[in-house]
Amino acid sequence: MRRQKVSSAVIRRLPRYYRHLIELQKSGMERISSNALGKIMNLTASQIRQDLSCFGEFGQQGYGYNVESLRQEIAEILGMTQGNTAVLIGAGNLGRALIENFQFDRSGFRLLAAFDVDVALVGQTLAGIPVYHVDEMAGYLQEHKADVGVLTVPRSVAANTAERLTLSGVKGLWNFTNVELTVSNPRVVIENVHFADSLLALSYMIGDED
Amino acid sequence: MRRQKVSSAVIRRLPRYYRHLIELQKSGMERISSNALGKIMNLTASQIRQDLSCFGEFGQQGYGYNVESLRQEIAEILGMTQGNTAVLIGAGNLGRALIENFQFDRSGFRLLAAFDVDVALVGQTLAGIPVYHVDEMAGYLQEHKADVGVLTVPRSVAANTAERLTLSGVKGLWNFTNVELTVSNPRVVIENVHFADSLLALSYMIGDED
Numbered sequence A, B: 001m002r003r004q005k006v007s008s009a010v011i012r013r014l015p016r017y018y019r020h021l022i023e024l025q026k027s028g029m030e031r032i033s034s035n036a037l038g039k040i041m042n043l044t045a046s047q048i049r050q051d052l053s054c055f056g057e058f059g060q061q062g063y064g065y066n067v068e069s070l071r072q073e074i075a076e077i078l079g080m081t082q083g084n085t086a087v088l089i090g091a092g093n094l095g096r097a098l099i100e101n102f103q104f105d106r107s108g109f110r111l112l113a114a115f116d117v118d119v120a121l122v123g124q125t126l127a128g129i130p131v132y133h134v135d136e137m138a139g140y141l142q143e144h145k146a147d148v149g150v151l152t153v154p155r156s157v158a159a160n161t162a163e164r165l166t167l168s169g170v171k172g173l174w175n176f177t178n179v180e181l182t183v184s185n186p187r188v189v190i191e192n193v194h195f196a197d198s199l200l201a202l203s204y205m206i207g208d209e210d
Helices: A008-026 A034-041 A045-053 A067-077 A093-101 A134-143 A155-167 A195-207 B008-026 B034-041 B045-053 B067-077 B093-101 B134-143 B155-167 B195-207
Strands: A084-089 A109-116 A129-133 A148-151 A172-175 A189-192 B084-089 B109-116 B129-133 B148-151 B172-175 B189-192
Touching (some): A084 A093, A084 A134, A093 B093, A129 A134, A134 A155, A148 A155, A195 B008, A195 B189, B034 B045, B084 B134, B093 B109, B129 B134, B134 B155, B148 B155
Parallel strands (some): A148 A172, B084 B148
């Protein structure tokens, strides 16, 4: 029910709420008004109330939001408590950066394994994550349920790898390849990471100065 | 003038417009209605007209938008034609992934140089980009104007490196460190890349399926 008709803009804001609530907790804040939260997040108080109203009743008039409960609720809405798992395909520079430095657990994910074609990597572990040959992927995914496939392969094999992951039953693809993917199962969700979108927004903003 | 009062949501959509217009051009499309563009981008036609009206008059009633002119106009609005330059600090896995695989030129940027503390890297070139020692950065930036500093250093040195770049006169920081930065010059624009926001949005969306 709560998942009906939530706009993509709201979905995109939820992780930001989560991030800011974590920061507030770290700084020892126990409750916060929608006004104050709005100031931090550069939103209006009414936008915040409207966003959160998509998911139920949070906060109390005159009291505001309890930081810890709101953080917990948003974690649940985001699916962070559902025990998601991931596998990563392509242990090149970007793949390794994610394996070694990205904290999957902080997003509620467990990274199970990585796959690559490089025989020098296969059989190794990187930051505790085993690296298998890509040809072992389908077999591995029959034994281990992975919710998400992280795609850090070269562009040339992106489409093929995405389809293989889809056939192996992942629910989502976290796509770093910059290739617009289409897969045979329309229920598989594709989340594209476009570094260029971010750099172009920065390019726009530094143009302000001239 | 055109840069006044443009909401951050609109700024965030501009790179997406650009991306989709490139795709349309590749597929041979010469013009497109706001309705059709809206369908591709998952926006309403009126939202598109409203977004673009922030920057002037585009398109013609009954004709729609000329794909190539609109792409050019948006490139200009985004500052892609102003000859931006960048330096990258931290040539670890993520830094190298960007140096070797990210096409800075497609966003209108020229990557000039990289800096690292690893003596094994210093003096080398990666994909044509020279790697210098971080201690040479300030001197280098006196000789070469860099508009943006790309921060791919470890968290522990993120704040310090950001401040050094700021003092060296960059206008923007493209921050991959996951550290919330504050720098002494409030005019320096900080663009944070939060991988976790993207993974959490995916986490939400795969939750739909259950």
